[in-house]
Amino acid sequence: SAVDLRTAQKLCSAFPQYEADLLQRVCVFHSANSIFCAGAGLQEVANGVL
DSSP: OOBOHHHHHHHHHHHHHHHHOTTOOOOOOOOSSSOOOOSBOHHHHHTTOO
16 A cells, blocks of 8 residues: 555656646546555665665
């Protein structure tokens, strides 16, 4: 339930697409399931991956 490297990479590639679309005014994050994201993956932060 945290943002890991794979998710961070996907977000980084999605943001420029969002910003380039002048019709977009807001960006809403939601999960595919009822999962809550608490933030960065602490294990990957501790290992220096993120």
